Amino acid sequence: MKKLAVVLIVAVASFCLASSAFAGSLAPGAMTKCTNAKSITLENTGGGSVDRGEGNASVWKSSNFTTVPISLSPTANQGFPTNGGGAAGNSYVKMPTKHSMGQTKVVLGGQTNFSRGDSIGDISGEVRITNTGTTNLSVSCG
Numbered sequence: 001m002k003k004l005a006v007v008l009i010v011a012v013a014s015f016c017l018a019s020s021a022f023a024g025s026l027a028p029g030a031m032t033k034c035t036n037a038k039s040i041t042l043e044n045t046g047g048g049s050v051d052r053g054e055g056n057a058s059v060w061k062s063s064n065f066t067t068v069p070i071s072l073s074p075t076a077n078q079g080f081p082t083n084g085g086g087a088a089g090n091s092y093v094k095m096p097t098k099h100s101m102g103q104t105k106v107v108l109g110g111q112t113n114f115s116r117g118d119s120i121g122d123i124s125g126e127v128r129i130t131n132t133g134t135t136n137l138s139v140s141c142g
Contacts, residue, residue: 026057026137031130034141040123041142043105044072046135056133059108062125072137073102 025045026032034040044055053075060067108123131137 024138024140026129026131026139028131028134028136031128032139033126033128034123034139035126037123037127037141038110039142040108040127040129041105041138041140042070042072042108042129043138044074044135045138046133053135054102054133055135055137056131057137058130058132060128060130061123062127063122064120066120068120069132070106071102071133072104072106074104076102 040059042055042057044053046053046055053073055072057070057072058067059070108121108127110123111119111121129137129139
């Protein structure tokens with residue numbers, strides 16, 4: 001009976017994890033994973049006034065045991081003035097602004113020319129994505 005209960009719990013947990021990964025939306029604090037993906041797409045689907053619309057994720061890679069933070073901030077301007085020449089001093093030297101807003105989406109691509117673990121961008125093996133922000137993220141494993 002105990003074995004049946006353990007199998008049932010594992011099956012339910014696996015189903016919940018799989019459905020959250022394929023649902024496309026990763027709520028704040030939630031985690032999903034991709035295994036041997038060719039590409040991983042992260043997209044900020046949140047927005048509004050919460051946390052200035054920023055989406056933050058932590059990406060852990062089993063290939064080289066590193067964690068990389070990613071911030072998707074399409075509405076954040078980091079305090080730069082958006083009128084009158086842009087960043088400090090641009091209007092005085094007649095230089096056009098070089099400032100741009102953050103990105104909404106990022107695609108992590110697999111690197112076939114590296115052996116496993118050789119590159120910090122290697123997404124072979126298991127990759128865990130945790131939403132560390134306050135807005136929803138969309139994660140898809142390709």
